[in-house]
Amino acid sequence: MSAFLFNLDKVQNSISSLNFLSKEECNQIIKIANTQHLEKAKVITKKDSSRESYITWLSSNKETFWLFDRISNAVLAANKEFFNFHLYGIIEGLQFTNYKSPSGKYGKHVDKILNSIIRKLSISIQLTDPSEYEGGELNLYLDDDPITMDKQQGTIIIFPSFILHEVMPVTKGERNSLVTWITGDPFK
Numbered sequence: 001m002s003a004f005l006f007n008l009d010k011v012q013n014s015i016s017s018l019n020f021l022s023k024e025e026c027n028q029i030i031k032i033a034n035t036q037h038l039e040k041a042k043v044i045t046k047k048d049s050s051r052e053s054y055i056t057w058l059s060s061n062k063e064t065f066w067l068f069d070r071i072s073n074a075v076l077a078a079n080k081e082f083f084n085f086h087l088y089g090i091i092e093g094l095q096f097t098n099y100k101s102p103s104g105k106y107g108k109h110v111d112k113i114l115n116s117i118i119r120k121l122s123i124s125i126q127l128t129d130p131s132e133y134e135g136g137e138l139n140l141y142l143d144d145d146p147i148t149m150d151k152q153q154g155t156i157i158i159f160p161s162f163i164l165h166e167v168m169p170v171t172k173g174e175r176n177s178l179v180t181w182i183t184g185d186p187f188k
Helices: 023-034 065-083
Strands: 015-017 054-058 087-090 094-100 104-109 119-126 133-135 138-141 146-148 156-160 164-184
Touching: 015 065, 023 054, 023 094, 023 164, 065 087, 065 094, 065 119, 065 156, 065 164, 094 104
Parallel strands: none
Antiparallel strands: 015 156, 054 094, 087 164, 094 164, 104 164, 119 156, 119 164, 133 164, 138 146, 138 164
């Protein structure tokens, strides 16, 4: 039996851009988040021990509009070139996450949630200078071997929300990141 392909798969597994945010902008976001109450992160689909971190949510307002605008423009450009998904936008806000040593982590998971809004792209932005902590690597899994993403402060990483990933335990210091998800129509 033979097959005739209509289209070739051009969807990238991930993309990243160094210096998406400056050191000063990263520090500004950390300062904004730290003025809010951080609460222990919860996991809906797995045991609580798979995630040890503290979170707060940033919404679009006078203080953060520039950040939402910059993320939106980066996602639209990346989507056009690398993913070509039909997208709606940022529905859930921006989640600021703090991982503290000796065990701050988030075990293997996917961001796609059954019977929930349709997350199509996951965004992770590294806010902490990697010289201030050890561990805390963001690993993506396409097979058994992880792909470790760049830890440089200000780096944005964009990947499809159905890709398995984890944040390794922070063994020294603290790691701060900003994550969000871009929603869209069902995959067809």
